[in-house]
Amino acid sequence: MLESFSKSCASRVGHETASPKPQGGRRRAGSVLRLGMLAWVAVCFASGCPRPAGDPIPGDKGPPQPSVHLRLLVVDDPAMAVAIDQLKGEWNAQTGSTLEVVQATKLDLASAGPPEADAVIVASSQLAELAIRSWIVPVPPTITDDRPQGGVGTGAAAREGGWAEIFPLVRAREAAWGNATLAIPFGSPVLTLYCRADLLEKLGAKPPRNWAEYQKLARLLEDRGKLGELAPPAGASWLGTMEPLGPGWAGTMLLARAAPYATHRANYSAVFQLETMEPLIDGPPFVRALEEQVEALGKSAAEHLRADPADVRRAFWAGRCGMAITWPSSAVRDVRPAPSGTTKASKAVSKEAKGEGREIRLSVAELPGSTEVYNIASQSWEPRRPEEDARVPLLGVAGRLGVVTTRCPSTDTAFRLLAWLSGQASGRAAAALSPATTLFRQSDLRFPQAWTEPEFPAALAAQYALLTQQTLSREQAMFALRLPGRGEYLAALDEAVHQAIRGQQKPLDALRQVKIRWQEITSRLGLDRQREAYRRSLGL
Incomplete structure (x- = not known):
C-alpha cells in the first residue's frame, strides 16, 4: 500500500509543481528532487514496524458503524492535503466510509459558523480561534483512553499509533484547551539549534547551554581568523549565527529566547497578568x-530580518553560518534553490553537505536555557533549583492539529479518521511532508529520517529524534501566544524586535511600545473574551 501511496502522491504533487512554465535546468532538477523526496518519505515509514492488523482503526471498540461520508478540510498545507487524498481508498476499504479532502489557504473566521467540513487540519496556533467560537467538539475517551491492560499507557508500554505514545507536551498541552482535549496532533516542531560540528571542534567548543554561552560562541564563529583552514573564502557571505527574524518570526524568536527567563515555578502566567x-x-x-x-x-541584522526557518536552514547547508536556529524538515516546499548569490547546497542524496566546497558536519541541540529565572511576585531574579530544567521549550511555533467541527453529524467516525491518519504509518508519512510538522510519537523514533532533510545521516537523525522527545517531555513550557488576535500581537512584537536590532529604539523602549499596542488589541477584541481565552490556553 505504501509503495502505491508513494508513487501516486509523487505524481499528484509533481504535476502541481510542474504546472508553471519551467525556467531552465534548475527548475527541472527541483521537480525531480521533489518526486524523489516524496517517495523517500513514504519508504522511510514503510520500513518501520507495521500497525498491528488486529487494531487497524483507533477507537474502533464497538460494533461496525454504518457507512458515512466525511469531508476533511486541510488549511494552508497543500502537500499534506494531496498526500492524505491518496489514502481515501485505504480508509474506505477498512471502514466502508468515504472521504473527501478539500483545501483552503486560510480559515474564514468572519463566518457565522464553522467551516463547511466534518473535520479540519489546521495550524496549532488556530486552536484558540476555533475553540473560543465553540466551533469544535472534544476528543472522546475512545481515542484518548488507550492504556493497555495492566499498564499506565506511557513509554514503551503505549500502543503503537495510540494516544499515550504521543509526546507529553503535545498531547497534554498543545491538543488541550482548558481542561478538555480538543484536537488530534499531527506533529509540532520546536526551534532547534544547528551547530557546525567541525567548527566547534576547531574552537574546542561545545553547543551552548545558556544564551550567554551562545552569544560568546556566535562571536567566536564570526571571527574568520579563528577558524583557520575551515574559514569561508574571503568575500563569501558568513555569519556566526543566523536566526529567523523575518515577518511573522521575529516576535516568536524573542519569546523562545525569553521562555527560560520568564517561566518561574511560581509564575503560572508569563506573558499577561492573569486577572487584568x-x-x-x-x-x-x-x-x-x-x-x-x-x-x-551585531551588524548582521539585515540577513536575519528577512529570514524564516526554511531560509535559515538553507543558509546553514549552503555554508553561510556557524550556527542556525530552525528545525529539520523533509517538506517538499523546502526543496528549492538557495537565494541568488549563495553557494549551492549538497546533493540531496549525500550524507553531508558542502558549503563553499567544504564538508559541513552538523550537530543539533536544544535551544539554550538559563540557570536564572525571574520571579514576578518578588520582582527579582533567582537561581533555578538543581532539580529544575534549565531549558524551557516554546510551543506552538508551527504544528498541525486535527479537529472535528460542530457541523459533523458523525463525530465518532470523524475522530476515528483523524486518529487513524495521526497514528498509522502512511498517515504519518503524509504529515511528514508538511513544512510545519515533526515527529511526535514514540514509534516515530524508529524512522526519524522521514522528518529530516536528506543531508542528515542516519545517526544524526536518530539524535534529533531523541532530542525532540526530550524537549517535548519537559516539565515546563511556554506558548508562542495562543489566543484570538495572535497574528496582531506577534506583528507588534516583530516590529519592536526589528527596531531594536536596527538600533532605532532601545530594547526597553521598544517593548514598552509593544505593551501599549497589546493593550489596544486586547481592548478592541474584548477584555473579558481575551482573558477567558488566555486562561483556557494555560489549561485553566
Whole structure:
C-alpha cells in the first residue's frame, strides 16, 4: 500500500509543481528532487514496524458503524492535503466510509459558523480561534483512553499509533484547551539549534547551554581568523549565527529566547497578568532576551530580518553560518534553490553537505536555557533549583492539529479518521511532508529520517529524534501566544524586535511600545473574551 501511496502522491504533487512554465535546468532538477523526496518519505515509514492488523482503526471498540461520508478540510498545507487524498481508498476499504479532502489557504473566521467540513487540519496556533467560537467538539475517551491492560499507557508500554505514545507536551498541552482535549496532533516542531560540528571542534567548543554561552560562541564563529583552514573564502557571505527574524518570526524568536527567563515555578502566567490581562512583555525577562539578541546579532541584522526557518536552514547547508536556529524538515516546499548569490547546497542524496566546497558536519541541540529565572511576585531574579530544567521549550511555533467541527453529524467516525491518519504509518508519512510538522510519537523514533532533510545521516537523525522527545517531555513550557488576535500581537512584537536590532529604539523602549499596542488589541477584541481565552490556553 505504501509503495502505491508513494508513487501516486509523487505524481499528484509533481504535476502541481510542474504546472508553471519551467525556467531552465534548475527548475527541472527541483521537480525531480521533489518526486524523489516524496517517495523517500513514504519508504522511510514503510520500513518501520507495521500497525498491528488486529487494531487497524483507533477507537474502533464497538460494533461496525454504518457507512458515512466525511469531508476533511486541510488549511494552508497543500502537500499534506494531496498526500492524505491518496489514502481515501485505504480508509474506505477498512471502514466502508468515504472521504473527501478539500483545501483552503486560510480559515474564514468572519463566518457565522464553522467551516463547511466534518473535520479540519489546521495550524496549532488556530486552536484558540476555533475553540473560543465553540466551533469544535472534544476528543472522546475512545481515542484518548488507550492504556493497555495492566499498564499506565506511557513509554514503551503505549500502543503503537495510540494516544499515550504521543509526546507529553503535545498531547497534554498543545491538543488541550482548558481542561478538555480538543484536537488530534499531527506533529509540532520546536526551534532547534544547528551547530557546525567541525567548527566547534576547531574552537574546542561545545553547543551552548545558556544564551550567554551562545552569544560568546556566535562571536567566536564570526571571527574568520579563528577558524583557520575551515574559514569561508574571503568575500563569501558568513555569519556566526543566523536566526529567523523575518515577518511573522521575529516576535516568536524573542519569546523562545525569553521562555527560560520568564517561566518561574511560581509564575503560572508569563506573558499577561492573569486577572487584568496587563501585558508583561516589557518586564525583565523579555528586556534581557531582547538586549542579548541585539548584542548577539551585531551588524548582521539585515540577513536575519528577512529570514524564516526554511531560509535559515538553507543558509546553514549552503555554508553561510556557524550556527542556525530552525528545525529539520523533509517538506517538499523546502526543496528549492538557495537565494541568488549563495553557494549551492549538497546533493540531496549525500550524507553531508558542502558549503563553499567544504564538508559541513552538523550537530543539533536544544535551544539554550538559563540557570536564572525571574520571579514576578518578588520582582527579582533567582537561581533555578538543581532539580529544575534549565531549558524551557516554546510551543506552538508551527504544528498541525486535527479537529472535528460542530457541523459533523458523525463525530465518532470523524475522530476515528483523524486518529487513524495521526497514528498509522502512511498517515504519518503524509504529515511528514508538511513544512510545519515533526515527529511526535514514540514509534516515530524508529524512522526519524522521514522528518529530516536528506543531508542528515542516519545517526544524526536518530539524535534529533531523541532530542525532540526530550524537549517535548519537559516539565515546563511556554506558548508562542495562543489566543484570538495572535497574528496582531506577534506583528507588534516583530516590529519592536526589528527596531531594536536596527538600533532605532532601545530594547526597553521598544517593548514598552509593544505593551501599549497589546493593550489596544486586547481592548478592541474584548477584555473579558481575551482573558477567558488566555486562561483556557494555560489549561485553566
